[in-house]
Amino acid sequence: MDRNNEHRCGWVALMGPPNAGKSTLLNALLGQKVSIVTSKPQTTRSRIVGIMSEPGAQVIFMDTPGVSHLRLQPRGHLAKMMSQSAWQSMAAAHAVMLVLDADLYLRREEFLERDVQPLRDALAEDDRPLIVVLNKIDLFHDKARMLPLLTQLQEWFPRAELFPLSALTRDGIRELKGLITGMVPPGASQFPDDQLSTAPTRFLAAEIVREKVFEKLRQEVPYSTAVDIESWQEDEDRGMTTIHAVIFVARPSHKAMVIGRSGATIKQIGIEARRDIQELIGGKVNLQLWVKVKDNWAEDVEMLHDLGLEEDS
Ligand SMILES: Nc1nc2c(ncn2[C@@H]2O[C@H](COP(=O)(O)OP(=O)(O)OP(=O)(O)O)[C@@H](O)[C@H]2O)c(=O)[nH]1
Ligand SMILES: [Mg+2]
The missing domain is CATH 3.40.50.300 (P-loop containing nucleotide triphosphate hydrolases)
Known part of the structure; x- marks a missing residue:
């Protein structure tokens, strides 16, 4: 050959x-x-x-x-x-x-x-x-x-x-x-041809919510946030996936900013994230968002691990 x-x-x-x-x-x-x-x-x-x-x-x-x-x-x-x-x-x-x-x-x-x-x-x-x-x-x-x-x-x-x-x-x-x-070595494929990522769909969905949070908020607020998918339920009869996601923030003042005046900011985050998650999974999504204050989450090794952020080395 x-x-x-x-x-x-x-x-x-x-x-x-x-x-x-x-x-x-x-x-x-x-x-x-x-x-x-x-x-x-x-x-x-x-x-x-x-x-x-x-x-x-x-x-x-x-x-x-x-x-x-x-x-x-x-x-x-x-x-x-x-x-x-x-x-x-x-x-x-x-x-x-x-x-x-x-x-x-x-x-x-x-x-x-x-x-x-x-x-x-x-x-x-x-x-x-x-x-x-x-x-x-x-x-x-x-x-x-x-x-x-x-x-x-x-x-x-x-x-x-x-x-x-x-x-x-x-x-x-x-x-x-x-x-x-041309730069990678000879060898057989390591993943099926139709696999796009190793990241679980839940993680990708959480990332989509985080993207919208980053886009909508300013200064240090995005950096104080993390997103966790708390539950994910597929109802095949109704063709609908219900996703509960939590946006963690470090301070109560940040919670108010993520929610926005009369809830306008979180509503917009939800609309845009839902649209993208629907595209990701190719089906209808009911996305429910909550904002919780958890100071020092960025120091919490266990929580970072749960968020899929820990390096597996
Ligand atoms: N005009 C222009 N903007 C670009 C191009 N590539 C990326 N951007 C913009 O640059 C910004 C940063 O893009 P990202 O892809 O998030 O950059 P990154 O290197 O992954 O950034 P980190 O994850 O923060 O390290 C976004 O606003 C992009 O739209 C490009 O080729 N042209
Ligand atoms: Mg990047």
């Missing part, structure tokens, strides 16, 4: 600073949404596995929490677990994809070195295949402006393939898929 026609399968870690577009890129690669996306940094809190099955290859992506030199919120044990989850995913990968917001560094050149430093250090002695994605190129017209950035990155990552694209408009996604499938 021609070696080039051998089936390939491998794990690829999506790494990068917060808000670079890692989760958007994962969803674009899969053509379906498995990882939540918001305009706020530190949206992804744990490793999210997305499986891409193509004729001749299966690539298993690990979306990770953004790694940063900054001590951004959330703090404490949750922050530690987020960081561990990213670095452990990278350690487990056959190939690494570093995702950067090219538009940000064209505007704020001074942020580049600071943002890339932790990953440069971690990859210094590494000989695995590496792609550096320059994302968000839809945000500027003159692509030649990227030249100094490309030169700098090639100097820091001499082995890397540099790949400008837009995860949002999907410009470059097809070419990137081709590049990645």
Whole structure:
């Protein structure tokens, strides 16, 4: 058999600073949404596995929490677990994809070195295949402006393939898929071809609610929230799934903000989350949301475990 026609399968870690577009890129690669996306940094809190099955290859992506030199919120044990989850995913990968917001560094050149430093250090002695994605190129017209950035990155990552694209408009996604499938080792598929993620549907539903909370709330409030699915009941006769979800907040003042004036905010969260969960499970959903105050939940190891956030290493 021609070696080039051998089936390939491998794990690829999506790494990068917060808000670079890692989760958007994962969803674009899969053509379906498995990882939540918001305009706020530190949206992804744990490793999210997305499986891409193509004729001749299966690539298993690990979306990770953004790694940063900054001590951004959330703090404490949750922050530690987020960081561990990213670095452990990278350690487990056959190939690494570093995702950067090219538009940000064209505007704020001074942020580049600071943002890339932790990953440069971690990859210094590494000989695995590496792609550096320059994302968000839809945000500027003159692509030649990227030249100094490309030169700098090639100097820091001499082995890397540099790949400008837009995860949002999907410009470059097809070419990137081709590049990645060539980088994973020969091997049989590890998951059924129609499996999209290893995350349980309940977890994905909780993430959808969290995405809406992140979108609707400002400043530190989203970082003080977590979402747990308390019950999930499928009524086959009525064709309806009834889901009870709790939004945990750290303070009573945050509870008031999540609920909003006359309940307007939580109502909107519920409408949008229900719509997306219906799409996820392909059926009708009755979504009931509650808000509970639980201070210090981000330090509660057992609760983080129950929320599916603990790293399984
Ligand atoms: N214009 C533009 N925006 C993008 C692109 N990719 C991502 N974004 C936006 O960038 C923001 C962050 O995207 P995410 O995919 O959540 O970023 P992330 O790297 O997963 O962020 P964390 O999970 O917080 O580390 C969102 O508002 C996205 O819509 C892109 O190619 N172009
Ligand atoms: Mg993310």
